[in-house]
């Protein structure tokens with residue numbers, strides 16, 4: 212009998228579909244609705260240390276072919292989501308989900324946020340959002356390859372729970388090599404890597420354009436970076 216079941220990180224989910232962070236996952240009401248929905252799992256809104264209003268409105272508009280947004284990371288703060296995560300984990304230990312963590316202030320806040328989670332009772336998956344656009348004056352962390360490497364090195368020095376990174380689209384094949392953490396020890400610590408669908412589109416386009424050899428090189432390059440399976444965003 213056909214099944215959509217997907218096994219990931221020691222748990223079998225009914226299906227591999229879930230929301231992407233930021234979409235209907237800001238409040239506990241929205242999160243509970245996702246948890247009670249037919250989705251296999253869910254991910255929380257990316258949390259910064261302090262709650263944020265985000266960019267001035269209008270910041271989200273539906274258009275014929277989808278939507279355009281410049282949200283600026285509005286969220287209710289790390290404590291809010293961590294509290295929800297700890298309670299949800301205790302009440303539904305057999306329904307794992309993903310907690311998304313970001314930073315507004317940059318490097319030190321990323322580290323402090325991860326330290327807080329390490330010291331908390333939450334033991335589930337964390338997705339570190341290194342790819343938040345639309346925050347005026349704050350570049351996406353994952354476009355700074357040296358800082359990303361430094362950040363992961365610092366986090367892995369103390370963080371022992373499962374976590375992955377969410378990356379922005381990259382537009383040059385060299386970036387895949389540049390992103391590869393300097394130590395293979397780092398890659399073996401990553402549990403997931405989420406990529407934007409835009410990146411998947413670029414890869415698809417290139418795969419069609421390029422020769423078989425180059426395709427192999429591309430796959431190896433990405434696989435080396437991760438040292439494990441690449442997981443598309445919004446799928447487990």
Ligand SMILES: Cc1cc2nc3c(=O)[nH]c(=O)nc-3n(C[C@H](O)[C@H](O)[C@H](O)COP(=O)(O)O)c2cc1C
Nearest residue numbers: 231232233234256257280282311340377407408409
């Ligand atoms: C309104 C909105 C808010 C978002 N907020 C977040 C967020 O808080 N954290 C995050 O990692 N991604 C956020 N994203 C990005 C989505 O998770 C997703 O990566 C992006 O929309 C690309 O997927 P798509 O092509 O299916 O839209 C947001 C996207 C939208 C449209």
